[in-house]
Amino acid sequence: MTFNALPPESVNLLARICARASSESARSGRRPPAKPMSQAPSPEPTASPSALNVLGQPLEICSCEPLTGWYRDGSCRTDRQDQGMHTVCCVVNEAFLTYSRAQGNDLSSPVLAFGFPGLKAGDHWCLCASRWLQAYEDGMAPPVRLEACEQSTLKLIPLEVLQGHAAPGNGDPDVA
Numbered sequence: 001m002t003f004n005a006l007p008p009e010s011v012n013l014l015a016r017i018c019a020r021a022s023s024e025s026a027r028s029g030r031r032p033p034a035k036p037m038s039q040a041p042s043p044e045p046t047a048s049p050s051a052l053n054v055l056g057q058p059l060e061i062c063s064c065e066p067l068t069g070w071y072r073d074g075s076c077r078t079d080r081q082d083q084g085m086h087t088v089c090c091v092v093n094e095a096f097l098t099y100s101r102a103q104g105n106d107l108s109s110p111v112l113a114f115g116f117p118g119l120k121a122g123d124h125w126c127l128c129a130s131r132w133l134q135a136y137e138d139g140m141a142p143p144v145r146l147e148a149c150e151q152s153t154l155k156l157i158p159l160e161v162l163q164g165h166a167a168p169g170n171g172d173p174d175v176a
Contacts, residue, residue: 051077052151054159062089062148063124066117076126076150084128085156089148090141091167094121099140105131124148129156136161143167 051059064074068089070082076089090096097108097119107125110118119125124145133156135141144165153162 051075053147054149054151054153054162055146056151057147059150060145060147062126062145066119066123066125068124068126070126076148078150078152085130085152086126087129087150087153088127088132088157088162089145090125090127090132091143091145092119092121092123092125093142096135096140096142097121099135099138100131103131103134129153133157136165141165 053059059075059077061074062068062076067074069075070078070084070086076087078085078087092107100107107119110116127142129152132141132144136157142165144162144167146162146166149162
């Protein structure tokens with residue numbers, strides 16, 4: 001499993017930003033678009049702060065609890081250094097977690113050294129597009145939140161396939 005380790009002060013800052021985004025969205029009833037982070041792993045992101053989702057609209061937050069994304073800012077944005085292309089916001093379920101573990105990517109066990117709590121069914125997570133496609137081809141793909149999947153996902157996965165796996169109500173994340 002690949003982790004984007006950030007210093008603790010960055011993670012705390014990101015958690016505060018996600019908390020602010022959560023309270024703003026609670027007031028408006030809508031998720032805010034992803035915001036840029038000064039501690040991003042790459043100085044040359046291919047996705048701008050105004051990144052679009054697969055529907056051509058502003059990219060929404062996937063999850064801040066647990067904190068996800070290549071940038072660990074809650075959004076499924078990517079850049080050139082993200083070889084896994086963590087752009088698919090999915091709602092993990094037990095079947096997928098079991099499948100992923102069998103493929104050698106244990107997402108349910110905590111990895112405390114990286115501040116990774118381990119995922120449980122119902123969590124929202126930015127998954128590698130190729131990993132999601134592999135799960136789809138094996139009949140094990142978890143549901144996706146279209147509004148939180150970055151548009152670059154369409155380079156690997158057709159929109160119709162993603163739409164066929166859209167989360168019911170397209171799965172509003174729990175970012176509390």
